[in-house]
Amino acid sequence: MILVMFDMDGTLIDTQALITEHMATTFESVGLEAPTPAESRRVIGLSLPVAMARLAKSDDSVLIETLVDTYKTHYRASLVADAGREGLFPGALEALQQLRQRDDVVMGIATGKGLHGVHRITGLHGIADYFVTLQTPDHNPSKPHPGMLETAIRETGAKADRTIMVGDTTFDIEMGVAAKCKTVGVTWGYHEPRELIAVGASTMIDRFDQLDGAIRQLVE
Structure with a gap:
């Protein structure tokens, strides 16, 4: 076998465009500078907490959890509109x-x-x-x-x-x-x-x- x-x-x-857009929206919504599309592409494939920690350059667990939850909220809210993406x-x-x-x-x-x-x-x-x-x-x-x-x-x-x-x-x-x-x-x-x-x-x-x-x- x-x-x-x-x-x-x-x-x-x-899903490159979809993920990089949601990453940018997530960071901006919590008052942080948005990662560039190139930076977001580098972390696609990692689990969300690990990806967010790398993008934020932080090990602040509260911040990481906030970023993860915010990203999930944005992604889920967009599913109907973005189904074709x-x-x-x-x-x-x-x-x-x-x-x-x-x-x-x-x-x-x-x-x-x-x-x-x-x-x-x-x-x-x-x-x-x-x-x-x-x-x-x-x-x-x-x-x-x-x-x-x-x-x-x-x-x-x-x-x-x-x-x-x-x-x-x-x-x-x-x-x-x-x-x-x-x-x-x-x-x-x-x-x-x-x-x-x-x-x-x-x-x-x-x-x-x-x-x-x-x-x-x-x-x-």
């Missing part, structure tokens, strides 16, 4: 469908999103039953800690050397390396391809139609 784990934001779904990247659905047809592959999610958000997004796109394991910061440490992958491996009975993490940030790749898994970096996400290679990506893909072939090569 091959376990293929997917990141969400920046890998499966294109959480789309799958081109080719994502077809790649998932192709992998789902393989007898030797099971799939899961490892994301900085909360579990509620994962259920909402997978339901929105009709892919909820594609994934046998959902790993989020609700019950795991934030990336790049290997906990999400280690939990998924335990839940599914997979082996680390036949587990593949697919992601767009250094956090995804570092998590995979720490869990002794293979990693596929994608070039369309929020961190530069050279950064993913530098932290140990097993291979890189430029399009989703390259994913199945990359997986086959990694487990040969």
Whole structure:
């Protein structure tokens, strides 16, 4: 069995503009200077408390909690208006469908999103039953800690050397390396391809139609 784990934001779904806008609104609403879009992109993939601490350059727990709660409030309030801004990247659905047809592959999610958000997004796109394991910061440490992958491996009975993490940030790749898994970096996400290679990506893909072939090569 091959376990293929997917990141969400920046890998499966294109939420860059939405997230960076809400980050800016969140900081401004509590009287802080808004992070730039580039700064916000650097923390996408981390759990919200860790991301907010990095952006605020603070370990003030009260401030961090306020930022997290404010961000969640803004995001949830915008869901109806922004429903069309959480789309799958081109080719994502077809790649998932192709992998789902393989007898030797099971799939899961490892994301900085909360579990509620994962259920909402997978339901929105009709892919909820594609994934046998959902790993989020609700019950795991934030990336790049290997906990999400280690939990998924335990839940599914997979082996680390036949587990593949697919992601767009250094956090995804570092998590995979720490869990002794293979990693596929994608070039369309929020961190530069050279950064993913530098932290140990097993291979890189430029399009989703390259994913199945990359997986086959990694487990040969």
